[in-house]
Each structure stands twice: as C-alpha cells, then as structure tokens.
Amino acid sequence: DVKVTQSSRYLVKRTGEKVFLECVQDMDHENMFWYRQDPGLGLRLIYFSYDVKMKEKGDIPEGYSVSREKKERFSLILESASTNQTSMYLCASSPPAGGTQYFGPGTRLTVL
Amino acid sequence: GEDVEQSLFLSVREGDSSVINCTYTDSSSTYLYWYKQEPGAGLQLLTYIFSNMDMKQDQRLTVLLNKKDKHLSLRIADTQTGDSAIYFCAERGDSTLTFGKGTMLLVSP
DSSP states (O other): OOOEEESOSEEEEOTTOOEEEEEEESSOOSEEEEEEEETTTEEEEEEEESSTTOOEEOSOOTTOEEEEEETTEEEEEESSOOGGGOEEEEEEEEOTTTOOOEEOOOEEEEEO | OOOEEEOSEEEEETTSOEEEEEEEOOTTOOEEEEEEEOTTSOEEEEEEEETTOSEEEETTEEEEEETTTTEEEEEESSOOGGGOEEEEEEEEOSSOEEEOOOEEEEEEO
C-alpha cells in the first residue's frame, strides 16, 4: 500500500513565524503535491513537484515556497505565517504523467 | 479552464441508495476519480474510471460516465452510517487533478 505521511496532524503557530510542513512518501513516486483545504472552497493546489529540485506553481502559491531535495520528501514552507494561512494542508504523491494521487492524513495549521 | 462541479450536500437514510453527481469541462480527461474524506482525515481513493468506459462497478459502488454530457456519478448501494463523509470528484489533466468542492453525504439511521 502507498503510504504518505505528514509530520504533524495539528500545529499552532504565531503570526510572523516561519513554518515547515513535511511530507514523506514511500512509493518512489515522481510527483508530489501540496494543497490547502478550506470550507466552501474545496482543495486548492499550492505547489507541485515532478522531480527532485523541480517545482511548479499551482493555483495559489503566494505566501508559500517548497523544497524537494530528496525524491521521497516534499516540504511546504510558510516564510512568515499569517492568520489567513490557517487551514488544512494536504500532501499527495503520484506516479508520473498525472497518475492517481495518494493523500496523507493532513495537517491542520492554526496561525494566531 | 478546467472546472468540476458537484452539489454540496446529500442526505439519505440508512439502507437507501445514494447518488452523487459531478460535471466536468475538460473533454480530454483520461481518468475521472472519486475520493472520500472522513472528518479530520486526508482523502482516500474510492474508485476511478477510464474515459472510454461507461460504467464501473466495485462492490457497493457503481460509477457511471456520460462522456457526451461530461457527467459522472457515484452510486452507493445500501448506504451505511459509515459512508457519511465528503466525496470529491476529480478529473485528470496533464500532470495534476482538478477537484470539485466536494459533496457532504449525511446518512441518518
């Protein structure tokens, strides 16, 4: 079974802090994704990566950056957290060419 | 651009069938997916259908695809309280999936 893990289930941070969300997959997938999920807005793609050190902006990249130094790990970085980044963050991975995506359990981030 | 639309809410009684509908816009989509999200959890892949198929059945789940109308549906037979969740429809593009906003299914005893 594909396993995607995220470093924290719940996280509380203060405005202005730098925040790292980590995601690890064990299926040797090329593609990895970061989404945020908000009530009434569904899932919105922040960034994705199709290879090590490669990244592509999604629909809402502003205020976020990403890092992919190893194939199995994809990090989402909030350089200076703001209250409007309070959300559920979901990581996913997939084989190449847009195959089925497999999701982690999510990190609920609260920024005070 | 690509867009996926779903109704937001469906309420059924235990034992009834549930039908969740979805429309999409990208006629070149090769695969269409249904995911389930239970409260506080990530998305779990339920099933998918290849675009050259009309129907796919998997135990209590039946997926119907009308490619002409770009309409996808998920039927859950004998719906149980454990089926209460949010269901997302998604279409596959070049490298990414486009998701609908999700349909909340509430199953009452």
